[in-house]
Amino acid sequence: MTLPDLAPAAWLLLAVAAILVGVSKTAIPGINTLSIAAFAAVLPARSSTGALLILLLLGDAFALLSYRKYAHWPTLLRLIPAVVTGLALGALFLALADDTWVRRVIGVILLFVVAFTLWQRARRAASPPQLPVGDGAVPQSGRLAAGGYGTLGGFTTMVANAGGPVMSMYFLAARFPVHAFLGTAAWFFAVINLAKLPISIGLGLITPGLLSLDLLLAPGVILGAILGRWIAERIKQRAFDWAVTVCTILGACYLLIA
Known part of the structure; x- marks a missing residue:
């Protein structure tokens, strides 16, 4: 299994990105978009997608261990x-659009979702705080919101592994407490990423060389998960909400200008 031939600076960037994967899974989900950007900057597009998926699955395991309940x-x-619908639409879009259009469309979607979520939260500013899940709380988001966010989440994760920011905005709009947010997100992304694994293998996105790369980067994910x-x-x-929002905006801007 041959490792990719990378410069020291590239290895450092990937190591930092691996740590951010861990942090995103156990603390601040939106920050994962920075990892996507780092991998895409260092590796070819197809390779970056496959390599990152394995690390995301490792992060998912730690997220489930920490927040599954x-x-x-x-x-x-x-x-x-809605997510199944979004996945189907994403597959259709991939068949018709090039990489530039994919990135820009997702960037626009993310900025729209952020703006809509902030507007929605402003309208609810006077409402009572959300009770912890398990104590009779019901998230303040109905079927319409689930349909919209779910479709966009499925679409973006299919075309660019960028479903995290969209779903982070949905869970934020639902006004989950920190642990409920992270627990719900942990199960959601673990299932989605597992479903994508056989597809990625079938498409040749995951190779022995990339598995060797992931093996070297895995300690970074573990370190990031513990830090997260x-x-x-x-x-x-409040700090958690704003951290998720800011990271989502940064990710959207990257996708628009990349």
Whole structure:
């Protein structure tokens, strides 16, 4: 299994990106877009997608270990039809559009989702705070929101592994507490990424050389997951919300100008 021939600076960038993958899974989901950008800058597009998927799955495992009991299952079940629709639309879009259009369309979608979510939260500013999941709380997002966010999430994850920011905005709009947010996101992305694994293998996106690369980068994901868990236990709800929002905006801007 031959490793990619990369410069020291490229290895450093990938190592930082691997740490951010771990942090994104256990603390700040939106920051994962920076990892996508780093991998795409260092590796060919197809290789970056395959290599990152394996690391995302490792991060998913740590997220489930940390937050699996906090998931809000009614929300996850409500998303299934819309996500499947989004995946199908994403596959169709990939067949018709080139890479530039893919990035720009997703960037525009993300900025729209951020703006809509902030507007929605401003309207609800006077409403009571969300109770912890498990104590009778019901997320303040109905079927229409689930349909919209779910479709966009399925679409973006299919075409560019960029479903994280969209779904982060959905969980943010639902006004989940930090742990409920992370638990629901953990199950959602673990299932989606597992479903994408055989497809990626079939398309030749995952090669022995990339598996060797992932093996070297795996400690970074583990370190990031541990660091993220430390952050999640200490971060305030307002700071968490804004961190997710800012990272999503940065990711959208990258996709627009890349």
